[in-house]
Amino acid sequence: MTRVVHYLNQFFTGVGGEDAASTSPARTDGAVGPGRKLQALLGDDFEVVATVSCGDDYAAGEPKAVDEILALVKDAKPDVVVIGPAFSSGRYGLACGRLAAAATQAGLAAVAAMHPDNPGLDEAAGAPVVRSGEAAREMGPSLETLAAAVRKLVAGEDLTDAEGRLGKPARRNRVADENAARRAVALVLARLGGDREATEVPLPNFDQVTPAAPVEDLSQVTVALVSEGALVPAANPDKLESARATRWAHYSVEGRDSLPSGEFISVHGGFSTVAANEDPQRIVPLDVARELESEGAIGRLHGEYLVTAGNGTSVGNAKRFGTEWVADLRKSGVRAAILTAT
Amino acid sequence: MAENNNAGEGLRRLVHDVDAVALGDRTSYESGTLTVSADEAAAHFTEEALGQVRLSWASPGESVRIVKILDAVEPRTKGPGGAGIFPGLLGPARPQGRGETHVLRGAAVVAAGFLPRAQEAVVDMTAPMAELSPLANTHNLVVEFDPPPGVDWAVVSAGLRQGMLALAAQLAGAALDAPPDHEETLPPLRTSAQGGRSGGGQDGLPRVGAITNLQTQGTFKETFVYGRSFTGALPTLLGPGELDDGAVVSGQFGHPSLKNPTYLYQNHPVVAALLERHGKDLDFAGVVISPEPVDQVGKELVCAHAARLCADAGFDAALLTKEGGGNADADVALKMDRLEELGIAAVGLFAEMAGPDGTGPSIVVPPNRATAMVSTGNYDEKVELAEVERALGGARVALVDEPATARMELPTAAFYGALSPLGWGRLTCGETVMRTAPS
Numbered sequence: 001m002t003r004v005v006h007y008l009n010q011f012f013t014g015v016g017g018e019d020a021a022s023t024s025p026a027r028t029d030g031a032v033g034p035g036r037k038l039q040a041l042l043g044d045d046f047e048v049v050a051t052v053s054c055g056d057d058y059a060a061g062e063p064k065a066v067d068e069i070l071a072l073v074k075d076a077k078p079d080v081v082v083i084g085p086a087f088s089s090g091r092y093g094l095a096c097g098r099l100a101a102a103a104t105q106a107g108l109a110a111v112a113a114m115h116p117d118n119p120g121l122d123e124a125a126g127a128p129v130v131r132s133g134e135a136a137r138e139m140g141p142s143l144e145t146l147a148a149a150v151r152k153l154v155a156g157e158d159l160t161d162a163e164g165r166l167g168k169p170a171r172r173n174r175v176a177d178e179n180a181a182r183r184a185v186a187l188v189l190a191r192l193g194g195d196r197e198a199t200e201v202p203l204p205n206f207d208q209v210t211p212a213a214p215v216e217d218l219s220q221v222t223v224a225l226v227s228e229g230a231l232v233p234a235a236n237p238d239k240l241e242s243a244r245a246t247r248w249a250h251y252s253v254e255g256r257d258s259l260p261s262g263e264f265i266s267v268h269g270g271f272s273t274v275a276a277n278e279d280p281q282r283i284v285p286l287d288v289a290r291e292l293e294s295e296g297a298i299g300r301l302h303g304e305y306l307v308t309a310g311n312g313t314s315v316g317n318a319k320r321f322g323t324e325w326v327a328d329l330r331k332s333g334v335r336a337a338i339l340t341a342t
Numbered sequence: 343m344a345e346n347n348n349a350g351e352g353l354r355r356l357v358h359d360v361d362a363v364a365l366g367d368r369t370s371y372e373s374g375t376l377t378v379s380a381d382e383a384a385a386h387f388t389e390e391a392l393g394q395v396r397l398s399w400a401s402p403g404e405s406v407r408i409v410k411i412l413d414a415v416e417p418r419t420k421g422p423g424g425a426g427i428f429p430g431l432l433g434p435a436r437p438q439g440r441g442e443t444h445v446l447r448g449a450a451v452v453a454a455g456f457l458p459r460a461q462e463a464v465v466d467m468t469a470p471m472a473e474l475s476p477l478a479n480t481h482n483l484v485v486e487f488d489p490p491p492g493v494d495w496a497v498v499s500a501g502l503r504q505g506m507l508a509l510a511a512q513l514a515g516a517a518l519d520a521p522p523d524h525e526e527t528l529p530p531l532r533t534s535a536q537g538g539r540s541g542g543g544q545d546g547l548p549r550v551g552a553i554t555n556l557q558t559q560g561t562f563k564e565t566f567v568y569g570r571s572f573t574g575a576l577p578t579l580l581g582p583g584e585l586d587d588g589a590v591v592s593g594q595f596g597h598p599s600l601k602n603p604t605y606l607y608q609n610h611p612v613v614a615a616l617l618e619r620h621g622k623d624l625d626f627a628g629v630v631i632s633p634e635p636v637d638q639v640g641k642e643l644v645c646a647h648a649a650r651l652c653a654d655a656g657f658d659a660a661l662l663t664k665e666g667g668g669n670a671d672a673d674v675a676l677k678m679d680r681l682e683e684l685g686i687a688a689v690g691l692f693a694e695m696a697g698p699d700g701t702g703p704s705i706v707v708p709p710n711r712a713t714a715m716v717s718t719g720n721y722d723e724k725v726e727l728a729e730v731e732r733a734l735g736g737a738r739v740a741l742v743d744e745p746a747t748a749r750m751e752l753p754t755a756a757f758y759g760a761l762s763p764l765g766w767g768r769l770t771c772g773e774t775v776m777r778t779a780p781s
Contacts, residue, residue, distance in 0.1 A: 201692055
């Protein structure tokens with residue numbers, strides 16, 4: 001009998017919707033919700049012994065969440081960890097991707113399922129992820145793909161495209177026979193000769209973000225200031241990187257009407273910070289935001305600003321920051337954010 | 343027709359190979375050995391803001407790490423006192439690129455030390471660095487400096503630049519009377535023979551040129567052309583000899599791996615690769631240099647302008663290069679699209695920013711219409727360096743907060759010229775198949 005531990009978010013375990021998104025991790029015995037169908041698909045050789053669940057905001061926004069979830073998973077002594085499907089839900093996908101990475105790192109067999117555009121795919125760090133549909137209406141076929149992948153994984157076989165394996169192959173540095181300039185000349189001559197397909201870099205397939213609906217009445221909502229301008233307290237207490245950021249930080253503006261020069265600095269590596277340091281509010285416009293707040297133009301200014309450094313940041317990290325910011329801001333009841341970019 | 347622009351005369355390189363270096367009482371070049379008087383060399387750095395200037399050699403194979411590298415210059419001169427080399431900065435601001443230029447090949451003058459907006463740039467003179475930096479393959483005369491507190495850093499930067507160019511000219515001057523080891527001839531710039539495109543080049547060959555974007559993001563992130571900052575300029579057309587003679591000089595200290603040192607403008611790899619095929623597979627059409635504006639309107643203006651300039655100069659195809667990170671990707675991508683719209687084939691050289699594990703999207707701003715891209719490697723991949731005996735340029739590597747001589751792991755992004763946008767390196771990306779089971 002192969003012991004399966006299944007991870008789902010708060011919605012699919014029936015804890016609740018967005019109102020329950022901040023629920024912390026919990027474990028119940030046996031299969032729950034879609035886990036029952038998974039159990040049926042896997043058959044009698046497998047047993048879903050436990051289901052671990054967590055709210056999306058907690059799972060995506062709380063740094064210790066993945067460790068807590070993994071601890072609950074491990075306590076149930078799984079032979080294989082089955083994660084999701086997360087469909088195209090960003091926060092759920094981040095949690096699934098991170099759990100797949102952490103479980104694999106810990107030596108457990110694990111497989112997650114999500115839609116190919118889910119930002120959680122980048123979090124899996126090469127751990128197995130298979131394709132799911134875009135939304136829960138495709139639960140049936142998505143679970144069938146996942147169950148087939150679980151059987152292969154347990155049998156010690158590699159997952160391939162045929163099993164819906166997602167994630168593009170890692171692009172690793174290697175030394176070519178000729179330098180890039182000579183290869184570029186060869187490529188342009190091939191192109192002039194009629195080859196319109198040749199390239200060393202496949203075009204990335206960026207997803208399209210549908211903008212949120214406009215806020216109906218700004219005077220009734222909490223608005224946050226967020227920035228990639230790397231504005232931090234002068235001592236840079238969180239050691240925010242000036243380039244190639246792997247993390248973001250948040251600083252309180254509660255009770256403040258200004259961000260004085262000297263107290264806050266920009267550590268951004270991509271522009272001259274002289275003007276920013278003379279008036280930090282040109283990066284994070286607290287002065288103007290407070291005016292708007294006192295005029296009643298916005299309901300309330302959020303009590304902290306979120307910040308990272310947008311300089312040489314990988315698209316994967318930038319997507320993750322965005323998803324984590326959404327989780328963090330939603331948790332705080334923020335309905336609109338002003339992102340200042342440098 | 344043809345042979346009608348820029349006075350129709352090319353440039354002859356008189357190349358002197360540098361096989362060995364030393365410090366000595368006077369500066370000389372003899373039988374491949376370059377001996378430098380540290381006192382004579384330091385005398386070129388007259389700017390007081392530099393403080394005490396120190397000179398030392400770092401040669402390939404030595405257990406030495408150079409950190410905080412700012413720029414590198416190849417020693418060159420056109421005659422006694424420079425005779426017009428580095429026009430606009432050392433020589434008068436007059437068009438260059440004709441006549442003869444003496445080149446000390448295998449040596450570089452390298453400045454290393456703190457500047458406020460500079461990002462940590464590292465080179466080891468030992469393995470595995472030979473494939474990761476042009477400077478791991480040259481004998482480097484490293485210039486260190488020691489500014490007093492409260493100094494104006496822009497003055498420090500300008501003083502360094504001026505001193506490096508003067509020193510480079512003086513070193514090459516030591517070889518003026520030596521017989522060259524090689525002679526190389528660069529063709530003059532010619533516009534289209536028939537004044538049109540599609541095989542309008544010599545012998546019916548396609549006319550292929552380069553578009554070289556120069557970083558123009560303000561102090562410490564700018565590039566000088568004939569001595570003037572190129573910020574705010576419109577694209578212009580240069581011949582290869584002008585680059586050889588130092589018409590383009592770097593004042594850009596960000597993005598170490600994606601930096602174009604003065605040394606590589608003097609030895610532009612894409613221009614060199616095009617000239618290798620000149621008269622055989624293609625007719626070299628020249629180099630369009632373009633600024634990289636920081637705002638979208640500026641980017642769109644210079645990209646459309648550069649594409650039009652290429653069309654007017656009879657380009658059938660162009661190879662595009664950048665300097666900088668994701669922002670500069672946009673300048674290459676936009677130009678590629680504008681060129682393809684005008685029927686000019688475009689190939690862009692891009693570094694990839696695919697994340698440490700190589701699975702993220704590679705290009706921050708990809709082209710929409712053009713598709714042909716060459717990869718100069720992944721920015722984020724980590725490389726481990728062994729401990730070394732000595733370090734130049736600084737006592738610590740700020741990026742990892744370690745002593746500069748320590749064993750350390752750094753992203754490829756930190757190595758000077760590792761992902762050379764000008765196409766110097768052999769680095770590229772290959773795809774590896776992932777395993778599913780934990781290893």
